[in-house]
Amino acid sequence: xxxxxxxxxxxxxxxxxxxxxxxxxxxxxxxxxxxxxxxxxxxxxxxxxxxxxxxxxxxxxxxxxxxxxxxxxxxxxxxxxxxxxxxxxxxxxxxxxxxxxxxxxxxxxxxxxxxxxxxxxxxxxxxxxxxxxxxxxxxxxxxxxxxxxxxxxxxxxxxxxxxxxxxxxxxxxxxxxxxxxxxxxxxxxxxxxxxxxxxxxxxxxxxxxxxxxxxxxxxxxxxxxxxxxxxxxxxxxxxxxxxxxxxxxxxxxxxxxxxxxxxxxxxxxxxxxxxxxxxxxxxxxxxxxxxxxxxxxxxxxxxxxxxxxxxxxxxxxxxxxxxxxxxxxxxxxxxxxxxxxxxxxxxxxxxxxxxxxxxxxxxxxxxxxxxxxxxx
Numbered sequence: 001x002x003x004x005x006x007x008x009x010x011x012x013x014x015x016x017x018x019x020x021x022x023x024x025x026x027x028x029x030x031x032x033x034x035x036x037x038x039x040x041x042x043x044x045x046x047x048x049x050x051x052x053x054x055x056x057x058x059x060x061x062x063x064x065x066x067x068x069x070x071x072x073x074x075x076x077x078x079x080x081x082x083x084x085x086x087x088x089x090x091x092x093x094x095x096x097x098x099x100x101x102x103x104x105x106x107x108x109x110x111x112x113x114x115x116x117x118x119x120x121x122x123x124x125x126x127x128x129x130x131x132x133x134x135x136x137x138x139x140x141x142x143x144x145x146x147x148x149x150x151x152x153x154x155x156x157x158x159x160x161x162x163x164x165x166x167x168x169x170x171x172x173x174x175x176x177x178x179x180x181x182x183x184x185x186x187x188x189x190x191x192x193x194x195x196x197x198x199x200x201x202x203x204x205x206x207x208x209x210x211x212x213x214x215x216x217x218x219x220x221x222x223x224x225x226x227x228x229x230x231x232x233x234x235x236x237x238x239x240x241x242x243x244x245x246x247x248x249x250x251x252x253x254x255x256x257x258x259x260x261x262x263x264x265x266x267x268x269x270x271x272x273x274x275x276x277x278x279x280x281x282x283x284x285x286x287x288x289x290x291x292x293x294x295x296x297x298x299x300x301x302x303x304x305x306x307x308x309x310x311x312x313x314x315x316x317x318x319x320x321x322x323x324x325x326x327x328x329x330x331x332x333x334x335x336x337x338x339x340x341x342x343x344x345x346x347x348x349x350x351x352x353x354x355x356x357x358x359x360x361x362x363x364x365x366x367x368x369x370x371x372x373x374x375x376x
Contacts, residue, residue, distance in 0.1 A: 003353070028107050032053075035062060038109055040065075049090060106128060117136065130151065138160065140260070199353060206265045208344055208354050224247060227315075237325065248296070259279055282296075337372065
């Protein structure tokens, strides 16, 4: 019941007094997994989308993925064939520079490298209208550093979608120091218009969800490295109520992506955060998780089993420690408390909603802040 009320609040709560601007035409920069996923979702909600990438191969792969999503939606009768055809017609893709001055909102979803993103935004700033809102889908990089390379930085914000975009309801709306009230209001209204739940967060390393999640994932990887059985470790958190265990989650996110976020957070919070060494070793071997078929687990013919290569990398033989479940849950709760005290999120309710909708945190436990209240 509490989760229902939190969702309803996210659909209606007015964060600022400014009126949102109307968004009609959109563009997505980057045709990778996230960019194509965002383009697909916007097109299903009636928005014309320009999908732009410098690589023709990336465009082709992105459009192929979008086509598969539409075919799956018609197979499951989420959309009719006519609705799917209309949605596809709303997407126009290009691997060469095209005019963007008529776009109301441009969402950047390129690779997670600050230098590349800065180049993209510097270019966008010169090719869009002064009124065009600019958003980044970065999962951890500082939004304010992108504001330094654009004109009218008050129009910049973060719109952090979660993967897979068509399934995950949460979008973190990231307010940088330069973000105006009107830009924030427009970002929140836009997220609601596409059927997602916005949670407003302050621009800070890892934002909200990834920051709370990372100590939990790093500790789980360390427990595994010391010798714990991966399936027993994951089962602990399944029994807690998580939709998947921490090692499986790392594989799903992508070990390369997780390492990138961990490095960003370790630089900002060296006393609490660190890079999981065993995950870094797997990445060096090209074992990135589910997307490469190998990570902490092997993914073959729809079967999953512990990856022998990962097992060989363990440095000890310690069994799963007693109290692992409580230890891992406590790490999320403590980081959530710090996020609230630092003003990363506005309220404990925002934190709980973000964690339940963004990570699948055991809904019946209410979220890490509610769980903290109910601990004996």
